[in-house]
Amino acid sequence: MFQLSLSLAALVACTAVVARPDVSFSSLNGRGGVDFTQLARNLSPSAHIYLPGSDGFNSLVGRWSNLSTPVANVVVVPATENDVVQTVKFANSKCLPFLTTNGVHGSITTLGKMTNGIEISLKQLNSIKIAKDGQTVTIGGGVMSKNVTDTLWAAGKQTVTGTCECVSYLGPALGGGHGWLQGHHGLVSDQFVSLRVVKADGSIMTVDKNSSVFWAMKGAGHNFGIVTSVVSKIYDIQHRNYALETIIFSGDKVEAVYELANQMWLTNGTIPTDLNNWSYWFFDPTLDTKPVIAMYLIQEGVDAVDPAYTQPFHNLGPIVVQPASGTYLDLAKWTGISLSDTPCQITGNANPRFPIYLKSYNTTAQRQVYDLFTQATTNASTPFSNALFMFEGYSTQGVKAISDGATAYAYRSDNLLVAPLLTYKPNGKALDDQAFKLGNQIRQVLYEGSGQTSLNTYVNYAYGDETPKAWYGADQWRQDRLRSLKKNYDPKGSFSFYAPIA
Structure with a gap:
């Protein structure tokens, strides 16, 4: 119907439109009307909310594979980590499911279990910052693989990324992540130093080698939270x-x-x-x-x-x-x-x-x-x-x-x-x-x-x-460890649309 693009100058007018009855989403699983005014007020000026019928909505819900696709009733595009936090908290307050997207190449049919709720597109969390010591890079949760490759290459650096240029950096990484350089350095996820993760309750945690869930984020990470950024190891280019x-x-x-x-x-x-x-x-x-x-x-x-x-x-x-x-x-x-x-x-x-x-x-x-x-x-x-x-x-x-x-x-x-x-x-x-x-x-x-x-x-x-x-992995200890971590970090199963652990 329209795009809601939040800016300080237009906030009052835009949120007034959002509150109109014809966009109240009364069909959301029988939960009654959902007014997004409160969420809009809590988001940063550069965040966006797209409602069905808008070009922005249609663009962001489109996927590479049109089989058993998730269905969203609104798309939120955070501009900051706190926008992700506010969106998750709002979804919880309205009992709405939510699903995070970036490269939209995931084709697993379990995504089709998302039949209503909020899509959280991370496309604006696209910063790439190389550390002064040249040993690591901080990559936003919405960055695409090609952007990582090109940015590092220009600086004489590289790291393991997915091979396809249009997939996100983090999507493949959370499942392990194969890449051209893995013979030298291991999988994409093997490069992780730390991750900023929004949990299912909206709280934020920094996950690193001292965190119990760090093990799980490197291979089953889709099940544990929304990664807003990651610090990864980088290397000097060996061969051009x-x-x-x-x-x-x-x-x-x-x-x-x-x-x-x-x-x-x-x-x-x-x-x-x-x-x-x-x-x-x-x-x-x-x-x-x-x-x-x-x-x-x-x-x-x-x-x-x-x-x-x-x-x-x-x-x-x-x-x-x-x-x-x-x-x-x-x-x-x-x-x-x-x-x-x-x-x-x-x-x-x-x-x-x-x-x-x-x-x-x-x-x-x-x-x-x-x-x-x-x-x-x-x-x-x-x-x-x-x-x-x-x-x-x-x-x-x-x-x-x-x-x-x-x-x-x-x-x-x-x-x-x-x-x-x-x-x-x-x-x-x-x-x-x-x-x-x-x-x-x-x-x-x-x-x-x-x-x-x-x-x-x-x-x-x-x-x-x-x-x-x-x-x-079929080993019982793997399954037991994953289920135990899932129970501790996502007890309500909010992150269970992509290859759920249980």
């Missing part, structure tokens, strides 16, 4: 130059390609610290009549990828070999996840993923899921022709250098993050069910082929049907 070689194979090479990857890195060793090895499957009729395998070999500190890495793949007979050279800032563009690429656009598509961690490739399972993927993407009437299968092979030395029990992130011993992304235009429950069935069928084949005794999934990619044991 990077090289890529994209090697594309036809589908008949599935077994050979992934057996070679096993032999080179995964069966008796690990991916070298200076190397990241991703691969995608996708259907491109200009390349082949079936989905192709695009292998990405990304090496740091060189202008061309070492032939010791590339030549064994050349020997398999690819259909395309394409080298490139550049800097760290080119990695997202090279792998199709820069700001201008499709994964960074709000298209209205549903984008469910079905992740699983693996230690190595089972080539028999790879063939089975390739055949399933081919059937799903190349049929003339398929809704999944734009699907993407992702195989993320990061260097893991920095991740494994930290003990398994050191953080809530549970899967340091795994080497591969695998996930089919079944992007499609929503068209009712039957199609959603079809995607769900296909995605889980693919994941089940990979799970059975892995020989693992538990399903290990990346919470930031999760579909939503997985269990807390799959998200946070």
Whole structure:
């Protein structure tokens, strides 16, 4: 209906409009009218409140994946940490649920349990401040990954961030957070020094190594509070130059390609610290009549990828070999996840993923899921022709250098993050069910082929049907510790819309 933009000059007029009966939200779960005048008066001059029908509201509630999305009746955009506090206290006083957003790339279906209430967008908490000693950076809760990378790069620094340029810095980090530099430094969350967190009652706490919940914030942090800022470790840039070689194979090479990857890195060793090895499957009729395998070999500190890495793949007979050279800032563009690429656009598509961690490739399972993927993407009437299968092979030395029990992130011993992304235009429950069935069928084949005794999934990619044991580790001590901390820090379960612990 309109945007309420709070400024000192307009406060009286704006709050008078907010109090009108036609924006009282009488449908909020039968709780009666909700008057936002009181909240407006308690917010800072630069904060915003957006009501349904306004451009601001529509923009902020839009999500990357349009499947089981949260529903808000108002969006608050705090400009200060205290604005977050006041919003949480107001929500509690009105018995309203609330959900914090920043990059809106979370696609887990548990978000759909938010069916009314307040969305708290952290987009204005976007400051980045490098400490004078150059050892740490303080990052606002709404900062995007690319902003962190670019700001640090200009100062001769870098840290581990998510790989996709348009995701937030903190969203992936709270679930562990994979990144190009993890072979050197560990996960994104391993860089945390301290966090400022607004608790469910509106109080503020500083969380650091002396806090019991610090362990949980590094892997299950979505469950414990709203992070308004974080202090993270940063490092001098080691290598500015990077090289890529994209090697594309036809589908008949599935077994050979992934057996070679096993032999080179995964069966008796690990991916070298200076190397990241991703691969995608996708259907491109200009390349082949079936989905192709695009292998990405990304090496740091060189202008061309070492032939010791590339030549064994050349020997398999690819259909395309394409080298490139550049800097760290080119990695997202090279792998199709820069700001201008499709994964960074709000298209209205549903984008469910079905992740699983693996230690190595089972080539028999790879063939089975390739055949399933081919059937799903190349049929003339398929809704999944734009699907993407992702195989993320990061260097893991920095991740494994930290003990398994050191953080809530549970899967340091795994080497591969695998996930089919079944992007499609929503068209009712039957199609959603079809995607769900296909995605889980693919994941089940990979799970059975892995020989693992538990399903290990990346919470930031999760579909939503997985269990807390799959998200946070099957060990009973992990589950007990998380539940105990949840009881102490969020006893009413206010932060339970994103992969809830229980």
